[in-house]
Structure formats: C-alpha cells, structure tokens
Amino acid sequence: MVPPHLSARHLVAFVELAEARSFTRAAKRCHLSQPAFSALIRGLEESLGARLFDRDTRTVALTTEGALFLDSARRLLADLQHAVEDLQDHVARRRGRVCIAVLPALAAGWLPDVLAEFRQQHPGVAVDVQDVLSEHCVAHVRSGRADFAVAATRSSASDLLTERFCADPYHLVCRIDHPLARVRRPTLSHLAGHPFIHLARHSSVRPPLEQALFPAQLQEVMALEQLATVAGMVRAGLGVTVVPELTLFAFQHPELQRRALDAPGLVREIFVVRRSDRSLSSAAQGLLELMEARRPRPSPTSRRRAERAGLP
C-alpha cells in the first residue's frame, strides 16, 4: 500500500529539487553527486508511480501532480521532524512527566530538595507526587498511576520489583523537661512506664515498633494519624513517642528533645518499588538516579550505633 522504500531522504530531495529547480544545485544541497541525486528522484517517481518533474535539458519544473505532492511532502517532513524531536526531547529529559508515590514523611522532609535539584536540571519535566501511605504507594505503582514508589512496604508479588533504598532508625521524642530527656543513650527498656503516643496502626511506622516493643510494657495514651498532631501532644506533655529519623522534621521544636534510640533491631526499611514488566521512562530513570545519589543517610549517632551493633 505505502511504498515501503520511501525514505525521509526521498522527500527532502524532492522538496530541494522543487525549490532549486536544478538537479545540480539540489544535489549539492543534499551532499550527493548529481547522477546519484538523479537516480534518487527517479526512484521516488517510480515508487510513487507518478512523474513529478518535467525535465527539459534546460529547465526542471514540477508537473501538476508534483505540485500537488509538494504540499504533502512538506507537511510530512514537518510532522516527521516534530515527532522525532518530541521523542528525542523525552529521551533527553527536556520534556516529559514522572509520576511517583512517596511516603508522606519522605515527601515532606527529604523529597523537596531532591525535586528542586531535579527540576533545575530538567525544567521541562513535570513531576506528579502522590504523598500517601505505604500501601497506597504500592497500589499506585501496580495500577500504573505511578512510575515508581518510595515506600516502606516490601512487596513479594512478581509483578513488582522491590529494592532496598535506605534504613530509617528510630528516635525517642519527648519534652525537654521530661525525665527521659536527660538519658544520653536511651534504649527500649527506658520507655517502660512512660505514657506513649502512637501513630495509627496502618502507618508504616508501627510494624517495626510493634515487634520491638512487645516486651516493654507500654502505657499507650492514644494513636494519631498525623505526625504534627503527635508532635503537639508530646509538646503538651501527654507522653513520649518513638518515630523514624526521617519524620523528625515534624518534631523540630524548642520544647522537644530528640535522641537516637539504642535499639539495633528497630529499623524501618525504605524500598523503591516499581513494576517488573515495564522499564522506567528516561525522565523517571533520571529522577530515580538522582534520588539514589541523594539517598537519606542516618544521623552519625544512629550510624555509629548500628555499626557497633553489627560488629559482634
């Protein structure tokens, strides 16, 4: 149906010849010898089944049908160029869209600087962020609404690829005038008997805590959805709490004391989750690489304690 042999070169040569009205000049503009150019045009005419030019030995002029095709050829070339440039813009990350799903704590505390850097590098790439709880992050990836997720859920499903991203060690938070505020190196056993403020059960903060705190007799005062609310309750003296380091941005308050917990087993792990059946777009790949380069590092104290625990 469509002449398979027809190439962009044919169209370019045709337009050049129509404009130059001379095989010699058009051949030069196409960086071809004149006979090669002549053969090119002949090949085009044959594959189209139409004479496009009247060539006298002295003049070259479009036929009526050639003039008709000239418009088409110009339009086709412009469309082709547009399509190719659009594709290359996406590959080069000059344009595009990345959709990611990120835990609210990371989205608020760590992500903004990373995204600022990414947007500076690739101002044409739009970024959609779904700042939702871990399970929802994974659901977004699975349904295709997100290119990848940074979440605390490790999915064992075969349609998803899970890769460890970073560790998020826990910290104690209490009022600065609370008795625990003066403990230099608090452990889980220090928490016994103190009123404790939890995050909601479906938060990814809970599972590691649940496992580690089982032995300690906690006096649970309440469970809340939002970190800011927990911070407010602790500041009001209603209790203490234990939260992962990456949420500490919500507890930056002069009346609050934050200390790394000396509890080697108590770590929330953060994963990157993506679909196993499709590769990342160039822009998504770029964002993921930047995220990995800017991967959050645990505080020096937490790191030292983790190392010490790992040695023996």
Place this chain on the structure above:
Amino acid sequence: MVPPHLSARHLVAFVELAEARSFTRAAKRCHLSQPAFSALIRGLEESLGARLFDRDTRTVALTTEGALFLDSARRLLADLQHAVEDLQDHVARRRGRVCIAVLPALAAGWLPDVLAEFRQQHPGVAVDVQDVLSEHCVAHVRSGRADFAVAATRSSASDLLTERFCADPYHLVCRIDHPLARVRRPTLSHLAGHPFIHLARHSSVRPPLEQALFPAQLQEVMALEQLATVAGMVRAGLGVTVVPELTLFAFQHPELQRRALDAPGLVREIFVVRRSDRSLSSAAQGLLELMEARRPRPSPTSRRRAERAGLP
C-alpha cells in the same frame, strides 16, 4: 535534522512489532526473516537515538518513549498513505480538475457529448469550461486559469504551444424561400447584392470572411454578438449569413436553409493552445486525447469540395 535513512518500512515494522509484541510474528507480517527484522528495528532505534522496545528473551514491550512514538508513527503512516493515494488518484484520473477554455460555438455544439463521455470515464474529475471568445481563451491559458484552450487564434508567442485541431468550413444560411436557397452549390459570388447579416467584428468567425469577401460587394445589414440572434434575423428575412460549420447547431430551424459554400480558401482553423512551459496534468492530458479522438469532421460535402480543390 530528520534522520535521512528513516523509511516507511521502518515505521511499518515499528507499528507491527508494537502490535504483535513478538519479533518472530512481526517479521513474518513484514515478509522478512526474523534476524533481518531485528536489524531493521535496531537501525530504527539507532537513527532515532532512542530505545523503543524492552526485549526480554520472553517478552517484547514498548518503552515509555516507544509508546509515545507509536502514536506519531501511526499518524505519519496514515498521512503518508493518504498523500500517496491522493497523488495516485490524480495520476489515474480518479480525481482532479481540468480547466479548459473553448470557443462558445464548440462549447455549445460539439463539446457536450465529448464531456459526457469523459465524465463517464472519469467521474471523479471535475471540468471547468470557460466558453469565451478566442482571444479570451488564449488569455486564460497564458494566465494559467485554463490548462489548454480550443480556439481559433494561432498565437506566435513563445510561451504558448499552438497545434492545429481541425478545419471549420463555412456554410451559407438563408430562409428556405430565399432565392439563394435553390442554388445547389453556392459560391462567394452568389452573395453579391443580397443583404448580409454579420457576426460582431471581434468574433473569430470574421477574419477569414473578411479576407474572402473583399471582392464581393456585400450589402451589410447589421452585426450581432450571438449566433442565436443571427439565426433569428435570417429567419425573419432580414438577410443571409455565412458561418462556420461548427456553429450550424444554432441554425437548426425548419425555415432555414443551410448549404456548404464552395469557397476553398474560406476556412476557419481551430487550434489547441497550451503553455509551453508546463506539461498537462494527467486528467487534462486525458481530456485532450479524448477531444482529439472525437475531433469534429467537416460534413461530407465540405470535405469533398476541399479535396477537389486540393487536387489541381
């Protein structure tokens, strides 16, 4: 700028592979061996500078950028196909437009049957007819408003090509009860002394008459623009007239007598006029060929007299 090597085949192969999601199946649909097809896709990816497919040994899937380009490729192929078909439709005379300029007499008497036949052969080709006087016919061709003209003017200008089309011998027309109606073989000298009705001076009927009638003492009654008016005047007995054979359709009336004039030098010649710097469109070429095949032939009487005059 645009990858010159990119051909329609690449786009077809790309779309086929995107749909088949299998190199083997897509290769078959393109009538290629699977390795050749593989190389084709690789070449496309290289010339675009973008990976279009993720190929596992087990699955083939579009990359994000490939999915983007799929829309473009489909659109480009459809546009290309449309452009090529449009061109071929014009070449095959399934579509198009022919603009011709034809002397009013021929346009009314001879042309209709020719055009009816042409329209039956090529119902998709529109025909514009300018039925105007000879000089206007030529002007239309020169300005490009007509593809060619059938007129009585021979142009010597180098931008026009003039080719003899047919001869148009003159006939005497008078009332059936007029004395000349009984003359079997009227000549110019028979006209002397009879009131004569002329066509207007700018009509192409006049110049040959002017030359031939100089010796005869004509009693000119009036000069008119339209053949039908001349016919009316003759029928009313105001005079006789002499007109070319191709205008006789206007004198078909039971009260009018028509006789071929025995005046060998008195002939209006009809020409086909076209531009020398551009070729005819396929449709125009077709119409011209049909016209030449249906070229008007002088009546047997006129022909016999012309032959007899040509022998000695």
Place this chain on the structure above:
DNA sequence: CACACTTACGATATTCGTAAGGATT
C-alpha cells in the same frame, strides 16, 4: 561549445537469509 541531465560502470555499503549462540521458561 557550454551547460545540464542521463547512462554506464566499477567500487563500496547495506541488507538479506541461513546457521549458530545465549537466555529464559
């Protein structure tokens, strides 16, 4: 005879199909 397009022809590149290789289910 000078200019411009076409044809001829040998050299170089591309593209093809067959056959072998490698990876995954």
Place this chain on the structure above:
DNA sequence: AATCCTTACGAATATCGTAAGTGTG
C-alpha cells in the same frame, strides 16, 4: 527441551562517484 531474540557471516542487492553520452541554446 522448546521458544525467542541476538550474533556471525557469506551472498545478493543498492547506492555512490567518476566518466562518458546526449540534447539544447
């Protein structure tokens, strides 16, 4: 083991540039 894509390689095909041919002003 079967399937599917890639690599290897010799053969067929296309394309290129130089040089000669042809027709026109």
